Amino acid sequence: MISFSVAFDPNKGIGNKNVMPWHIKEEFKVFRRNTMNKNIVMGQTTYDNLPGKLENRIITVVSIDPNYHPEGVEVTNDLIAFLKEHQFDETEYIICGGASIYRQAYPYAHKAYVSFIKKEYEVDTYFDVFEMSDWNILEQEEYDEFIYRELVRNVDLEDDEILLRHINRDDTQAIYNNWANDPEVSKYVMWDTHKSVEDTKAIMDIWMEQYHKGVIYRYGIVLKSNNELIGMIDVVKFIDGVPEIGYNLARKHWNKGYMTRALGLLCKRLFKDGFKEIIIKAIDENIGSNRVIQKNGFEFIGTRKIIHKDKEVTVNSYKKQLKEE
């Protein structure tokens, strides 16, 4: 996975005369915390002008000079090849500037650690390609001189009625109120009805940890008309590299076609990302769910009996292949 770490002022200014325009101790601490023991990547200009050594980080320096070999760092002479090679790695490579490296790496980045400096500074270098609308906020921390946000790439999955976006901790109460506390919603899925919002908070901790670790297909389903979070759809697991999808929808929104739309959007996304096949399973009695799957052109591949919540049930399996798109 490629991510980047950056601090910029209200004009997206990042540097002045080859150095950082500000000295904000708290911001250095945030940078240290985010990059400690990780792989970081920076341009030659930024590396040569570092105010001190960056201990306990594996550093790759980007340079066009084939004779440039500073001690203790890796060097790459081809940034784009490096980005292409590592963009879907489990290992995270954090791009740490400067301007030319940020600009080229931006389209490959799945996550971002951004300090929004509050005051304007004298700058001569900008992170001009950054657009907040490209990102969803995962975490936010307020400091005196800046706001720190951890961001995840906005996947831009929407149609005229619904939008799929990453969830975050601010969604916890809505998830609990809208479907996680409803035994009718949990009846046919693997998880048990949440007894209190504490159960939702516990699973949210796991989801956030998973988001932090890599490229995760888990989205909240939002009604565009009133911004209401009405459900969730995700890849629950990969079976031999084939994604299996699961979903939940608030009961008051059943039978309105929203899940059919959400499933269609996620399938499109997965095929676009290079998956050739998608699997989905539904308990036979769950007529609505089976219908959503069939409406999306999934092909029935078989059934299996399992014990689900102390009862024997029949599970239908379906698959959809890329050529059907």
Ligand SMILES: NC(=O)c1ccc[n+]([C@@H]2O[C@H](COP(=O)([O-])OP(=O)(O)OC[C@H]3O[C@@H](n4cnc5c(N)ncnc54)[C@H](OP(=O)(O)O)[C@@H]3O)[C@@H](O)[C@H]2O)c1
């Ligand atoms: N605010 C922040 O968070 C932050 C973080 C880091 C840096 N900065 C600031 O950013 C400024 C430096 O930015 P910069 O753009 O001047 O320098 P830079 O990005 O740090 O380094 C540019 C170097 O990388 C080489 N390079 C660029 N693209 C390459 C590619 N595709 N393959 C191989 N080599 C490549 C360049 O070669 P060429 O010379 O041929 O172009 C040049 O040697 C400084 O002011 C610094 O303080 C700010």
